[in-house]
Amino acid sequence: MVTIGNIQLPDFPLLLAPMEDVSDPPFRRLCKAHGADLMYSEFISSEGLIRNAIKSRQKLDIFDYERPVGIQIFGGDEEAMGMSSEIVSAVNPDLIDINFGCPVKKVVCKGAGAGVLKDVDLMVRLTKAVIKGTHLPVTVKTRLGWDENSINIDEVAERLQDVGIQALSIHARTRAQMYKGEADWSHIARVKNNPRITIPIFGNGDIDSPEKAVEYKNRYGVDGVMIGRAAIGYPWIFNEIKHYMKTGERRAEPSxxxxxxxxxxxxxxxxxxxxxxxxxxxxxxxxxxxxxxxxxxxxxxxxxxxxxxxxxxxxxxxxxxxxxxxxxxx
CATH class of the missing domain: 1.10.1200.80 (Putative flavin oxidoreducatase; domain 2)
Known part of the structure; x- marks a missing residue:
């Protein structure tokens, strides 16, 4: 069993990645029905929440049938992140997740998402502000680093665990890679094998089949995997992975x-x-x-x-x- 705060997940849980314009309640409901163990909202701007922006507020909608579910926020200002943490807590998700991984230019230019990978001290301060603003477990999703010359996920994992995050999801690419090239999970394995790390470590990137999910589980030793693009239009992937893990055989594809x-x-x-x-x-x-x-x-x-x-x-x-x-x- 994998534990995040008071949330109990099955052994090797399958997580639905937060995806902008995709991971809304109807899509999450489909993925839940087909085996997703933990899901997240689309990422929500902390500044938008404070301004009471309609689009940001609507992303706070969660429903009991999708629990456990996390709400993900992003931003580059400590005060705004702390205030948005309080706002999110009021709608009572199961956890709050911080996005330190979005590579999109309009997010990075505001010093948020993967942009924070350039300043680990700021990342730590933002995380502290969120933790201080909530009674809920706080988790983080991030990338390996800004580019291949500045991979800093080892330092990030230790320092964020030290200030109180309760799980870490790592997309095995740098910001410079965006979504191109092959994800390098060897860095995730190194974090997982670090004797200082005790929180669950989830791997993300390129999981698009039951065979690959099991291969990466065995090769890299992660506590679970997060699936994003492979679930778009194919929510059946979660139960297909579970079936393959249990039987070693492929489940019949959807008719x-x-x-x-x-x-x-x-x-x-x-x-x-x-x-x-x-x-x-x-x-x-x-x-x-x-x-x-x-x-x-x-x-x-x-x-x-x-x-x-x-x-x-x-x-x-x-x-x-x-x-x-x-x-x-x-």
């Missing part, structure tokens, strides 16, 4: 009917959360992923992203089921 059901549920839950119009618009980006690789689906994909009402989409999904009834797995 076409399973994929239609996932897309329908995603739409339904999005409309319940944000209303019909916004729910329809925000689900559109996911359809390509759910129906990737299906021969002859192009026409229906176009109709899915242009149909504007719930009734029309319900009819379209019925038509899709009839049209592709002979498609089983692919």
């Amino acid at each position: 076409f009917s399973d994929r239609v059901e996932a897309a329908e549920n995603h739409l339904k839950w999005a409309m319940e959360w944000k209303g019909e119009r916004l729910g329809i618009v925000e689900t559109r980006r996911h359809y390509t992923n759910y129906f990737k690789g299906i021969h002859g689906f192009k026409e229906y994909r176009q109709r899915l992203v242009t149909t504007d009402d719930a009734a029309g989409l319900t009819d379209l999904f019925l038509e899709i089921r009839d049209k592709f009834a002979v498609v089983d797995t692919f």
Whole structure:
């Protein structure tokens, strides 16, 4: 069993990575239904929370069925991070996570996300401010370092553990790599094998199959893995990994009917959360992923992203089921 504060997770838990414009409640609900053990909100600007920005506040929405769930915040100002920690605590997630890993320029330029990797002293102060502002467990997600010449994850792990974080997720790339090149998990293994480190260490980067998850578990000794891009349009990956770990065999891939059901549920839950119009618009980006690789689906994909009402989409999904009834797995 893996423990984060008072949160008890199974041995080798599978975490859904926080992804901007992806990890919202409808998507998290799908991943939870298909085996994710711990999930996080999209990252939320500490400055946005303090300004009471509508978009930031809406990202605080969490639901009991997705627990345990963490809310992730980012920022480069100690006071703002401390205040946002208090705001987040009021909605009672299971933990607060700090994003010290986002490589996007608009975040880094504000001295937040992976930008903080250039200043470990500031990283420590920001983390202290968050811990001081909450009664909840605080965790961190970060990268190996700014670039290959400044990999500092060993120092980061020790110093953040020393000030009180209760788990660390490490994306095995530098900021300079963005999402390109191969993730180098040897640095994560070194952190995990450091006798000073006692908190759970989760690895992130390039886990896209059950085989790779088990291989990396055995090779690098991490306490669990965090999965991001591989879960987009394919929430089944969590239970596929669990099945493979238990049996050594691949679980059957989702059928076409399973994929239609996932897309329908995603739409339904999005409309319940944000209303019909916004729910329809925000689900559109996911359809390509759910129906990737299906021969002859192009026409229906176009109709899915242009149909504007719930009734029309319900009819379209019925038509899709009839049209592709002979498609089983692919």
